[in-house]
Amino acid sequence: MHQERRGALLVFGSAAVWSFGGAIARFLETSDSWVTVFWRSVFAAAFLLGFMLYRDGPATTRKLFIAMGLPGVGVALCFATASTCFVVALSYTTVANVLLMQAGVPLIAALLGFVLFRERVSLATWAAIATVIAGVAIMVSASLGGAVSPIGDGLALLVAVVFACATVITRRHSDVAMMPAVCLGTLIAAGVSGGLVGHFAVSGADLGLLFLFGAANLGLGMALFVTGARLLPAALAALIGTAEPVLGPIWVWLIHGELPGARTLLGGSVVFLALLAHLAWQFHQQGRAADNTLPPGAA
Template identity: 65%
Template sequence: MTAPTIVMTGTSVGSERMGAALVFGSAFFWSFGGAIARYLDISDSWTIVFWRCIFAGLFLLTFMLLRDGPRGTVELFRNMGWPGMAVGLSFATASTSFIIAISYTTVANVVLIQAGVPLLAALMAWIFYRERVSLFTWAAIAAVILGVAIMVSGSLTGSVSPIGDALALLIATVFALTTVITRRYTNVRMTPAACLGAWMACTIAATQAASLSVTAGEMGLLVVFGALNLGLGMALFVTGARLIPSALAALLGTAETMLAPIWVAVIHGEVPNNRAITGGAIILAALLSYLWVQFRHQRMSATLAQS
């Protein structure tokens, strides 16, 4: 098996490493979602989606206003074009489809199907843009899918819900599409697209929620849940995914699945079972091995290019 044969300059190697760090950072912040949700005592999931997406959208809007100013922010929205609209719609679709999916099937089924995001992203990048995917990348994708399968195997059900599993597949597909579009259109800043996606999901949730009232304590948690967990994660992902291959971005995103049980165990004392630990170890080994080979190859290529 061989690593991707990409000749990098010192600057591009540094940019790719920064991109990988940002995407991993997005997975890191997203992985706290389960631990935060444990503190919420809100029966209507749509109410949670509404407030979470409101605060995510406000965070992203504030981030752009501070970074680019009011005029620059308006220009970002104007210039995002159809790629930005597609990414925003994808984020909104994934956010709302998850709520519907888990009402028809188990979370384990949804998580297992979503483990196919790296595979779908790699296939889309190869089919549409001929982005080369090495055998080592395919092996890492297979290892991640195996790890996730082991993690959730204890809670998988024998029954199949066509609606729930189809929605889970839709989530995986649109997230893979988001990854590929963000990587392909590196000249388009996707932060406004993420903001648009949050507002779209918020609008959909508002039409479905039985009530939008929450307590002051729950509102505080929802601010963190929306601004830092979702909003900051989205900002890091769309910024970093522009700088690295689609398959790598999707692979790093699976770190969320590995880290989530750790935070629940540390914060809530819910110790993961042996299957979760084994599956998480496989995912971690696959990610670390891939990153080590990837960056080692880039360093060698950069050295050869400069000689």
């Protein structure tokens, strides 16, 4: 029970950190998506590698990279794909479309977990997933009238699928430390984008913002997520992660003064209340289960 609560807090922390991405991106002057992906990935890799070296030392860090095996490589490829496609998708389609695709992550994770590993999902979790999808749909409904971009929306859907895959793999192989995997993922993304970028030059202001975008937003968010996701059912971890699109518009409003519309506020409230209600129910159930396992008179 204690581990699940810790996991829930860590995953929520990752969603909170990631939710600042839109506010940071609004400050960037560069319009080249591949330049953004490259520098963001480089700074995220530096942060994650530096953290592991500080925490574990060079010898243990090397052992962790070797010990992650194929599950770690799978998670690395998933996160490399997700972080790259997310930035590129925003240059083709609207933020609204990307957020709507992200709302499907809990559903995809739940289905993958059940089909592949028979990880059962409670009716309450299914209800919360449906409510979250409805809430995000309300949030973005006001800006879905534009032309649909098959490339942008396809990339956004790919982000949702690979993120759900990473969540399921992390949960399934909870004995494997996935911090090296996400570090490898950022290195893969840096290598791919570095081969496609026309130039690496950015302004000093952009370089500082890209450091924040990479080290704090991407790197710290990934570290929190893979640490917490291994302690939770895949569907629940993905469900908590949907706090990101709810918090994102709030930071844009507070930092850039862009007031969210009525539908954004309504949909965000639906999502937030669904998450709070489900977490409260989850912890209540765990508390009852813990009380039932106590010997007579132990309470």
